[in-house]
Amino acid sequence: MQGPRPVVLSGPSGAGKSTLLKKLLKDYENIFGFSVSHTTRQPRPGEVNGKDYHFVTREEMQKEIDAGEFIEHAEFSGNMYGTSKGAVQAVQAQNQICVLDIDIQGVKNIKRTDLNPIYISVQPPSIDILEKRLRDRKTETEESLLKRLTAARVDLELSKEPGLFDLVIINDDLEKAYSELKGVLLEEIKKTQESRKS
Numbered sequence: 623m624q625g626p627r628p629v630v631l632s633g634p635s636g637a638g639k640s641t642l643l644k645k646l647l648k649d650y651e652n653i654f655g656f657s658v659s660h661t662t663r664q665p666r667p668g669e670v671n672g673k674d675y676h677f678v679t680r681e682e683m684q685k686e687i688d689a690g691e692f693i694e695h696a697e698f699s700g701n702m703y704g705t706s707k708g709a710v711q712a713v714q715a716q717n718q719i720c721v722l723d724i725d726i727q728g729v730k731n732i733k734r735t736d737l738n739p740i741y742i743s744v745q746p747p748s749i750d751i752l753e754k755r756l757r758d759r760k761t762e763t764e765e766s767l768l769k770r771l772t773a774a775r776v777d778l779e780l781s782k783e784p785g786l787f788d789l790v791i792i793n794d795d796l797e798k799a800y801s802e803l804k805g806v807l808l809e810e811i812k813k814t815q816e817s818r819k820s
């Protein structure tokens with residue numbers, strides 16, 4: 623795969639990955655491009671098919687997986703999620719830094735590929751704060767919220783593995799977390815900006 627080095631944002635559901643990503647995509651509109659994943663979960667109010675996710679049925683997704691069209695895929699909280707080759711290629715074709723928002727299973731699977739991204743884990747200051755953020759977001763049922771909290775505990779344990787992530791960001795103060803994120807990506811941002819000039 624070609625183009626600048628991709629970026630993987632991972633971490634528990636509700637830690638603030640999408641919030642940080644939206645800021646990054648807004649501030650560096652033409653520099654970063656989002657890898658639009660496939661999922662079998664239902665769209666949330668305001669989510670747009672093809673922009674936030676490709677919303678598909680389990681059958682559709684399994685067919686594409688069987689056809690070898692996915693770089694990685696995982697089951698998360700009762701739904702399938704996955705990154706298609708096409709999603710990454712679409713961003714790289716624009717010579718943009720491709721950002722993937724994926725769970726920790728996805729991280730482990732991407733490690734087996736030749737994508738070579740920068741791996742960043744976004745983590746909450748505590749499980750209690752994570753729970754409050756997920757409740758306040760009002761996207762989950764009680765059942766899915768509990769599943770996500772269970773997955774979060776596993777994620778936080780697994781992410782302690784030495785070398786799994788290049789950077790762990792504790793997203794307590796949003797501006798501080800964003801500044802840390804920009805800091806680790808600065809070199810890649812500069813390289814991409816320079817390549818646009820030549």
Ligand SMILES: Nc1ncnc2c1ncn2[C@@H]1O[C@H](COP(=O)(O)OP(=O)(O)OP(=O)(O)O)[C@@H](O)[C@H]1O
Nearest residue numbers: 634635636637638639640641755759793794795796
């Ligand atoms: N630093 C912060 N302080 C307070 N609230 C925050 C902070 N960062 C994010 N939030 C809020 O927490 C909620 C969860 O954030 P967000 O949706 O970005 O998480 P996520 O990691 O992308 O979750 P998911 O993996 O489920 O998509 C949102 O309502 C967001 O506004």
Ligand SMILES: Nc1nc2c(ncn2[C@@H]2O[C@H](COP(=O)(O)O)[C@@H](O)[C@H]2O)c(=O)[nH]1
Nearest residue numbers: 635659695696698703704705723724725728
């Ligand atoms: N392994 C993958 N995980 C993914 C992908 N796209 C999103 N995700 C992760 O799923 C959970 C839940 O997301 P939500 O939008 O339902 O809140 C979150 O941790 C995402 O990072 C993917 O393509 N592969």
